[in-house]
Amino acid sequence: MAQLQTPADMIIKWANERPNDIYLKQIINREFVNYTYASVADKAQRLVTAFQQLGIQPGDRIALVSKNCAEWFICDLAMMLGGYVSVPIFPTAGADTISHCIDHSDAALIIIGKLDSPTAINEVTTSHPQLPTIAFSYAGTPAAQFQLDTLIEQYFPTSERCSHHDTDLMSIVYTSGTSGMPKGAMLTYGAFVWSSQKIIEHISLEANERLFSYLPLAHITERVYIFGSSIMSGLQVAFPESLDTFIDDVKMHRPTIFVSVPRLWTLFQQRIQDKLPQNRLNILLKIPLISTLIKRKLAQGLGLDQARVLGCGSAPVSAGLLQWYESIGLNITEAWGMTESFAYSTLNHPYRSDKIGTVGNAGPGIELKIAADKEILVRSQGLFSGYYNNPQATQESFDDEGWLHTGDIGDLDNDGYLTIQGRKKDTFKTAKGKFVSPVPIEKRFMELGNFEMVCLIGSGMSAPILLAIAHHYPQLNRERYQKKLLDILVKINNELESHQKIKGILMIKEPWSIENGILTPTLKIKRHRLEQDYATIDENWNDEQIIHWQQ
Numbered sequence: 136m137a138q139l140q141t142p143a144d145m146i147i148k149w150a151n152e153r154p155n156d157i158y159l160k161q162i163i164n165r166e167f168v169n170y171t172y173a174s175v176a177d178k179a180q181r182l183v184t185a186f187q188q189l190g191i192q193p194g195d196r197i198a199l200v201s202k203n204c205a206e207w208f209i210c211d212l213a214m215m216l217g218g219y220v221s222v223p224i225f226p227t228a229g230a231d232t233i234s235h236c237i238d239h240s241d242a243a244l245i246i247i248g249k250l251d252s253p254t255a256i257n258e259v260t261t262s263h264p265q266l267p268t269i270a271f272s273y274a275g276t277p278a279a280q281f282q283l284d285t286l287i288e289q290y291f292p293t294s295e296r297c298s299h300h301d302t303d304l305m306s307i308v309y310t311s312g313t314s315g316m317p318k319g320a321m322l323t324y325g326a327f328v329w330s331s332q333k334i335i336e337h338i339s340l341e342a343n344e345r346l347f348s349y350l351p352l353a354h355i356t357e358r359v360y361i362f363g364s365s366i367m368s369g370l371q372v373a374f375p376e377s378l379d380t381f382i383d384d385v386k387m388h389r390p391t392i393f394v395s396v397p398r399l400w401t402l403f404q405q406r407i408q409d410k411l412p413q414n415r416l417n418i419l420l421k422i423p424l425i426s427t428l429i430k431r432k433l434a435q436g437l438g439l440d441q442a443r444v445l446g447c448g449s450a451p452v453s454a455g456l457l458q459w460y461e462s463i464g465l466n467i468t469e470a471w472g473m474t475e476s477f478a479y480s481t482l483n484h485p486y487r488s489d490k491i492g493t494v495g496n497a498g499p500g501i502e503l504k505i506a507a508d509k510e511i512l513v514r515s516q517g518l519f520s521g522y523y524n525n526p527q528a529t530q531e532s533f534d535d536e537g538w539l540h541t542g543d544i545g546d547l548d549n550d551g552y553l554t555i556q557g558r559k560k561d562t563f564k565t566a567k568g569k570f571v572s573p574v575p576i577e578k579r580f581m582e583l584g585n586f587e588m589v590c591l592i593g594s595g596m597s598a599p600i601l602l603a604i605a606h607h608y609p610q611l612n613r614e615r616y617q618k619k620l621l622d623i624l625v626k627i628n629n630e631l632e633s634h635q636k637i638k639g640i641l642m643i644k645e646p647w648s649i650e651n652g653i654l655t656p657t658l659k660i661k662r663h664r665l666e667q668d669y670a671t672i673d674e675n676w677n678d679e680q681i682i683h684w685q686q
Contacts, residue, residue: 143215150176180292182213193218201248223353225656301325319523330477330517331363385438394446430464455582598638
């Protein structure tokens with residue numbers, strides 16, 4: 136087997152060739168703390184020595200629970216340099232999920248980083264006293280047996296070089312768990328490097344690009360698109376200080392590549408519309424000179440005035456939202472992939488306005504096929520090697536020809552652009568005995584209405600019902616809002632077949648969140664959970680009232 140140029144090899148390469156160039160920029164107390172390639176390599180190599188002194192053996196699993204920060208990259212590189220298998224865990228995960236990932240992967244060490252709350256990880260470390268723990272030095276980080284900074288200062292950098300091959304296991308990444316406990320996807324070095332390189336080529340990343348890392352690094356998108364592309368091509372990455380300072384942090388760095396998720400793009404839109412109502416924005420955009428000025432100001436207000444490529448993925452996004460951003464001069468490239476395909480399958484890049492509503496076409500080296508039941512199949516060199524300790528699920532994922540069965544359903548147009556209709560498992564059958572695909576209907580509601588989130592349910596019901604959360608208005612005029620909702624419902628029902636027509640809308644009082652268990656760490660809605668919570672809603676629905684407000 137041929138030896139690869141892995142991220143571990145690349146950090147040594149950059150440290151030798153560009154030792155004083157800044158690689159990582161961590162915002163602390165509103166200032167950048169800079170890490171050169173040489174300092175990142177030195178810290179990572181010292182950490183390898185520390186792992187060895189703690190008795191961690193090559194091939195052992197090391198769990199990492201942290202928000203994005205410079206130390207996350209350093210730890211990941213150290214694990215690769217020392218031949219360890221990383222197990223990244225979402226920093227917002229509950230104690231049950233963290234314990235599952237640690238136990239299922241047989242982790243030998245837990246690294247604890249930046250967290251919003253220490254409650255869950257404290258519960259886990261208390262129940263796993265046999266596992267050594269290492270903590271970062273951020274305020275609020277739980278106490279651990281060892282401090283990262285102290286360990287790095289205490290040991291000399293290792294001079295050993297661990298070589299890796301295509302099929303060597305690099306990481307076990309646990310899926311977001313929309314329908315139960317997450318499965319551990321096994322990611323190899325070969326597939327990771329291949330996917331990272333294809334993204335670099337596809338987006339034509341240049342030497343002066345600036346990346347911004349804030350989507351969870353435990354999720355495959357950030358790990359490949361930001362970590363992978365930055366280390367393989369030697370690009371600068373900045374990390375935010377906190378959620379409260381997020382927009383200001385983006386402005387400090389002014390990234391040229393910025394990847395986000397639908398919910399955050401929606402929140403950015405609402406932030407703009409709260410300050411500049413749509414009617415006034417429409418008028419200003421029709422005035423040529425003013426339009427240019429407004430677009431520049433809006434981009435500057437988000438810190439995206441120098442962004443060359445804007446991305447969106449991880450969950451369905453409405454065409455209306457992407458068209459709105461296009462109207463203010465920000466073209467967002469929608470992409471589609473999954474943990475099992477290293478997040479790289481399709482991209483609408485170069486950006487095509489006429490393909491909004493699709494997730495783009497297959498990237499170089501990617502083969503796509505639609506099965507007879509409309510399931511999307513993918514084949515490439517960038518696929519996972521199976522689920523850890525779950526041979527049955529692994530076998531169900533691939534067919535004899537090497538096609539990955541994605542579980543998504545969709546269509547390819549004549550140009551090869553893919554439209555996602557939703558997950559096979561999300562399609563439900565009403566009491567009328569016909570199937571309904573909820574995602575296209577949900578996208579339509581998001582396009583026409585002022586919602587933060589929506590979810591269509593209806594398994595076994597007489598007709599589907601929409602669960603919706605309104606955009607937060609300081610003073611919501613419920614009567615006017617409800618009238619608009621009725622108009623939207625009538626319009627959409629007129630577009631639907633009889634078995635798809637929606638009985639009514641339930642306006643949810645409490646927002647869905649990771650904390651209350653409705654959203655996954657990647658902000659996907661746990662549809663099965665809402666189906667369970669509202670299983671009897673159809674029986675108790677007042678048919679004389681189309682829109683209900685939860686009390």
